[in-house]
Amino acid sequence: MSALAAAANIDGAYRRGVLLVILAGTCWSIMGIVVRLTESASAWQILFYRSLTLSAFVLIVMGVRAGSIVGLRHVFRKMGVSAVAGGLALVFAFCGSIVAIKETTVANAMFLFATAPFFAALLARVLLGEAVRTATWIAMAVAAVGIAIMVAEGITLGHLLGNLWATISAVGFAFFTLALRWKRSDDMFPAVFLGGVFTTIVMGLLCVSSGEGLAIPLRDVGLSVCLGVVQLGLGLSLYTIGSRHVPAAELALLAMTEVVLGPFWVWLFLGETAGTGTLIGGVVLLSALAYNAVSGLRHKPVPIA
Numbered sequence: 001m002s003a004l005a006a007a008a009n010i011d012g013a014y015r016r017g018v019l020l021v022i023l024a025g026t027c028w029s030i031m032g033i034v035v036r037l038t039e040s041a042s043a044w045q046i047l048f049y050r051s052l053t054l055s056a057f058v059l060i061v062m063g064v065r066a067g068s069i070v071g072l073r074h075v076f077r078k079m080g081v082s083a084v085a086g087g088l089a090l091v092f093a094f095c096g097s098i099v100a101i102k103e104t105t106v107a108n109a110m111f112l113f114a115t116a117p118f119f120a121a122l123l124a125r126v127l128l129g130e131a132v133r134t135a136t137w138i139a140m141a142v143a144a145v146g147i148a149i150m151v152a153e154g155i156t157l158g159h160l161l162g163n164l165w166a167t168i169s170a171v172g173f174a175f176f177t178l179a180l181r182w183k184r185s186d187d188m189f190p191a192v193f194l195g196g197v198f199t200t201i202v203m204g205l206l207c208v209s210s211g212e213g214l215a216i217p218l219r220d221v222g223l224s225v226c227l228g229v230v231q232l233g234l235g236l237s238l239y240t241i242g243s244r245h246v247p248a249a250e251l252a253l254l255a256m257t258e259v260v261l262g263p264f265w266v267w268l269f270l271g272e273t274a275g276t277g278t279l280i281g282g283v284v285l286l287s288a289l290a291y292n293a294v295s296g297l298r299h300k301p302v303p304i305a
Contacts (some may be wrong), residue, residue: 011135012243020242026237032106033096033265034223035233036272041220042212043098046156048203051094060151061237062189075190079254085180089172090195090203096169104162107263107274108150109284112166114259117252118143119174124181129187135295138189141286146284153277192236196228197212252293256286 038046067074100109118140124130154163176195180188207214216224243251259282266272274282 002246013035015065017242018250021246021251021254022257024235024242025255026238026261027238029110029261030260031227031231032101033269035101036106036266036270038220038223039217041216041224042207043095044104044203044206044210045212045216046213046220046227047095047098047199048207048214049216049224050098050232051196051199052230053225054232055193055200056228057229057233058189058193058236061233062193062236065189079190079194082179082183083194085182086137086176086188087194087198089170089175089179090192091199093176094174094195094199095203096165096167096172097108098170099168100162102162103262104154104159105274105278106272107282108154108159108278109162109166110262111150111258111278112147112163112251113170113173113283114172114256114285115147115167116173116177117289119175123174123178127178129179132179133295134293139292139295142291143227143285143288145296146281146286149277149281149284153275153281156277157275171242180265185230186246187219188236188240192232201206209275215298217300219290227250250293252296253290254287259286 037130062075063069063072066075070096097109100112118136121136121140125132151160151163154160178193179185181190181249197233204214206212239255246254262273263272
């Protein structure tokens with residue numbers, strides 16, 4: 001193959017990777033509007049059906065990637081402590097995200113979800129001893145200002161609980177990232193599968209013990225299944241495929257598709273708007289994320305930051 005043809009193939013793979021990552025962010029962004037469209041299901045009931053179908057979808061994907069039942073068994077045998085730890089972290093990430101959407105505006109929740117990379121960087125520094133770039137420290141300081149503005153408005157508007165759950169979700173995703181980094185795992189599907197299984201069990205027990213039960217309108221079941229299969233399952237699959245051909249720093253920028261589109265969908269179709277503090281704080285936070293990602297394009301980035 002000529003050098004020109006090789007360069008063309010690399011360029012084509014990069015373009016496809018960018019498209020797939022943007023599509024992944026689009027899938028992730030529908031969570032807010034789908035939750036808003038549910039009729040009467042509680043956060044725990046939504047989480048039960050979403051996690052159940054997510055686990056089933058991811059199991060199918062793992063089977064296809066393994067190529068055979070024997071290969072799938074090998075994947076399960078290779079699951080170690082990091083996959084279990086990552087799965088447990090996702091229980092908090094999944095729960096926090098849905099409850100946050102229920103308790104605050106989609107814009108507020110989405111902006112706070114976006115702080116996960118910064119929490120991951122801090123945790124990696126403390127627990128794994130990984131260095132953090134100077135640009136990332138600056139970005140975290142700026143992001144803290146944006147978060148403070150949003151939280152202050154949340155307290156004023158009575159959305160403090162939603163802000164807290166959104167932060168729990170971000171920290172959960174940070175621990176999930178840390179679990180993968182701990183054992184240098186490049187396959188997140190086993191941990192996501194376990195996260196879905198653990199969340200299904202916990203939510204099932206909560207729904208039964210609280211008296212809510214698992215009976216919800218068929219419409220809500222369908223929407224919850226959409227969250228499990230399309231929003232999380234398909235989004236994760238597209239991201240995994242696309243991320244192979246896109247530099248890590250660019251991934252951080254492209255992933256902002258979720259944060260931008262999430263509030264846009266609920267504004268476009270449901271007329272939900274965000275407060276001035278949320279918008280100002282969100283712009284500050286996104287600016288910090290963008291600065292951190294762009295700075296990473298000029299330097300070899302620390303993987304987790």
